[in-house]
Amino acid sequence: MEQNNMKRSPGNIPDEWFSWKGKDTEAAETVARPSLSYWQDAWRRLVKNKLAMAGLLFLVLLALFAIFGPILSPYEVNKQDLPNQYQPPSSDHWFGTDNAGRDVFTRTWYGARISLFVGLMAALIDLSIGIIYGGLSGYKGGRTDNIMMRIIEVLYGLPYLLVVILLLVVLGPSLSTIIIALTVTGWVGMARIVRGQVLQIKNYEFVLASKSFGTKTPRIIRKNLLPNTMGPIIVQMTLTVPSAIFAEAFLSFLGLGIQAPFASWGVMANDSLGAILSGNWWTLFFPAFFISFTMFAFNVLGDGLQDALDPKLRK
Amino acid sequence: MLKYIAKRLLIMAVTLWVIVTLTFILMISIPGSPLNSERNTNEVVQANLEAHYNLDEPYYVQYMLYIKSIVTFDFGPSIKQPNQTVNDLLGRGFPISFELGIITIIVALISGITLGILAALRHNGIIDYLAISLAVLGISIPNFVLATLLIQKLAVDWNILPPATWSSPAHMVLPVIALATGPMAIIARLTRSTMLEVLTQDYIKMARAKGLSPWKIVLKHALRNALMPVVTIMGTLLAGILTGTFVIEKIFAIPGMGRYFVESINQRDYPVIMGTTVFYSAFLIFMLFLVDIVYGILDPRIKLHKKGGA
Numbered sequence: 001m002e003q004n005n006m007k008r009s010p011g012n013i014p015d016e017w018f019s020w021k022g023k024d025t026e027a028a029e030t031v032a033r034p035s036l037s038y039w040q041d042a043w044r045r046l047v048k049n050k051l052a053m054a055g056l057l058f059l060v061l062l063a064l065f066a067i068f069g070p071i072l073s074p075y076e077v078n079k080q081d082l083p084n085q086y087q088p089p090s091s092d093h094w095f096g097t098d099n100a101g102r103d104v105f106t107r108t109w110y111g112a113r114i115s116l117f118v119g120l121m122a123a124l125i126d127l128s129i130g131i132i133y134g135g136l137s138g139y140k141g142g143r144t145d146n147i148m149m150r151i152i153e154v155l156y157g158l159p160y161l162l163v164v165i166l167l168l169v170v171l172g173p174s175l176s177t178i179i180i181a182l183t184v185t186g187w188v189g190m191a192r193i194v195r196g197q198v199l200q201i202k203n204y205e206f207v208l209a210s211k212s213f214g215t216k217t218p219r220i221i222r223k224n225l226l227p228n229t230m231g232p233i234i235v236q237m238t239l240t241v242p243s244a245i246f247a248e249a250f251l252s253f254l255g256l257g258i259q260a261p262f263a264s265w266g267v268m269a270n271d272s273l274g275a276i277l278s279g280n281w282w283t284l285f286f287p288a289f290f291i292s293f294t295m296f297a298f299n300v301l302g303d304g305l306q307d308a309l310d311p312k313l314r315k
Numbered sequence: 316m317l318k319y320i321a322k323r324l325l326i327m328a329v330t331l332w333v334i335v336t337l338t339f340i341l342m343i344s345i346p347g348s349p350l351n352s353e354r355n356t357n358e359v360v361q362a363n364l365e366a367h368y369n370l371d372e373p374y375y376v377q378y379m380l381y382i383k384s385i386v387t388f389d390f391g392p393s394i395k396q397p398n399q400t401v402n403d404l405l406g407r408g409f410p411i412s413f414e415l416g417i418i419t420i421i422v423a424l425i426s427g428i429t430l431g432i433l434a435a436l437r438h439n440g441i442i443d444y445l446a447i448s449l450a451v452l453g454i455s456i457p458n459f460v461l462a463t464l465l466i467q468k469l470a471v472d473w474n475i476l477p478p479a480t481w482s483s484p485a486h487m488v489l490p491v492i493a494l495a496t497g498p499m500a501i502i503a504r505l506t507r508s509t510m511l512e513v514l515t516q517d518y519i520k521m522a523r524a525k526g527l528s529p530w531k532i533v534l535k536h537a538l539r540n541a542l543m544p545v546v547t548i549m550g551t552l553l554a555g556i557l558t559g560t561f562v563i564e565k566i567f568a569i570p571g572m573g574r575y576f577v578e579s580i581n582q583r584d585y586p587v588i589m590g591t592t593v594f595y596s597a598f599l600i601f602m603l604f605l606v607d608i609v610y611g612i613l614d615p616r617i618k619l620h621k622k623g624g625a
Contacts, residue, residue, distance in 0.1 A: 153328060155333075156598050160554065162596060170341040250459070255577075255581060273566070284460075295457075
């Protein structure tokens with residue numbers, strides 16, 4: 001062994017410079033870098049995306065303010081104070097007051113509660129129905145899949161907001177009916193994504209192995225298929241939340257959203273349409289700012305997650 | 316290709332039937348009748364009114380009458396607007412909404428694609444960052460907020476453009492900007508990302524090696540492939556613009572379909588709600604169908620399928 005080594009060294013370098021150190025089998029087998037799970041790696045890449053992290057930070061702050069914001073303010077959400085209507089932002093009223101003298105700061109955080117609640121609930125319900133429907137359709141395949149997909153195709157053709165408006169006309173506008181209306185056809189997009197993923201993954205060997213051990217279908221879907229489809233599902237969820245928030249604001253704006261005395265951002269924006277023309281910009285500015293920034297934050301976070309969770313981009 | 320069109324037509328018909336039936340079921344399950352108002356009409360008048368609008372027939376007869384009225388494209392009289400049929404409202408409002416929608420689509424497509432191409436060509440340059448920022452802002456700001464801001468700044472503060480109505484090209488500028496910004500942003504983002512992908516392909520390198528001018532490469536070779544995803548999302552964009560016209564027409568006081576629709580919702584004017592919903596849905600579903608066909612014509616893979624499949 002040693003002699004062999006010496007013979008091979010190039011002519012102009014003296015052989016004495018080299019010596020055999022022996023073999024360290026343990027060192028050769030150690031992994032130099034810590035092993036990262038899929039989620040750790042995704043998180044590491046998400047942290048590097050500054051815009052997405054800024055979005056995440058904004059959303060965390062927003063959630064904190066939605067929970068604790070009203071405590072910071074001495075005013076009640078629906079307390080009218082007519083002599084003090086249209087006060088510009090000051091140390092008394094941080095965001096000013098609206099047409100009925102209500103404190104915009106307090107109302108903004110109550111609005112945040114409603115907007116975030118509507119967005120998250122809609123996304124969660126879409127997720128549950130979409131996973132069950134898409135998972136079954138993709139996993140069963142064949143005729144079942146065919147029929148289930150035809151139904152989806154029909155539902156997908158229905159104009160989303162028109163159906164929502166129709167439903168709200170009938171059900172009457174309230175917090176729960178808005179969430180119902182938003183999810184009646186909203187789950188279709190999620191179901192399509194889950195089905196596409198499941199179709200792809202169900203043919204992999206580890207699923208075949210699981211099947212040959214006699215695992216039951218629900219367990220295969222739960223344990224083998226779903227964890228591997230989480231990436232696209234999470235991305236779809238971060239995009240569902242802002243679209244639900246937008247839809248709620250849009251409906252409130254048409255007079256079909258949350259009804260007084262509740263304050264959602266859409267209601268606040270709608271109420272202050274007239275006010276802005278008389279120069280009381282803050283009544284529109286704050287709800288509009290928070291609608292826009294929440295959508296912005298969810299969108300950049302969704303984009304960031306899309307890159308971070310894509311296994312193809314893993315380094 | 317024929318088989319494909321036939322399949323799409325069938326799904327289109329079923330979707331239409333679903334929306335028509337759904338509309339009917341929802342309308343008859345609304346609590347209260349549109350004829351119930353604060354005025355106390357005597358029973359004979361009430362019965363006559365109900366007979367006039369066929370509200371006294373059993374549901375299946377109403378359903379048949381309803382289907383018949385839709386097939387013959389006659390949506391009946393409006394309940395709240397005296398001496399007006401739904402067709403009158405549609406005939407008056409639709410051309411205006413259609414004009415608004417078409418101008419918006421054209422503006423959004425041209426500006427979005429241009430912005431997307433410029434951003435892709437100057438990847439990571441100033442134009443790219445500007446385009447991305449503009450796109451994300453455009454997606455995040457709801458059109459009704461943008462519309463109000465535009466009126467406040469351009470019409471009220473600076474007095475450059477008229478704030479409302481729909482009577483001259485100058486009146487069209489603000490509503491079209493408010494409505495087109497969102498779709499423009501989506502198109503720009505999509506064009507940019509696919510353009511970036513296409514530009515790294517071998518056939519683009521080949522075209523470059525042949526010594527073609529950069530603009531010729533972009534316009535003749537890259538753009539056609541980069542635009543496929545834009546065609547795919549046209550259906551969704553159309554639906555968004557269509558529902559967007561509801562609020563935009565409300566804010567800018569444009570006498571289009573959207574405004575009648577919103578008014579009819581607030582007044583519980585059943586025939587108008589049903590008529591406009593069915594009309595809008597049929598229009599949208601037909602547009603989605605057209606988009607699919609255009610996609611089939613543009614995408615060479617579907618063309619191949621036609622030759623092999625027939």
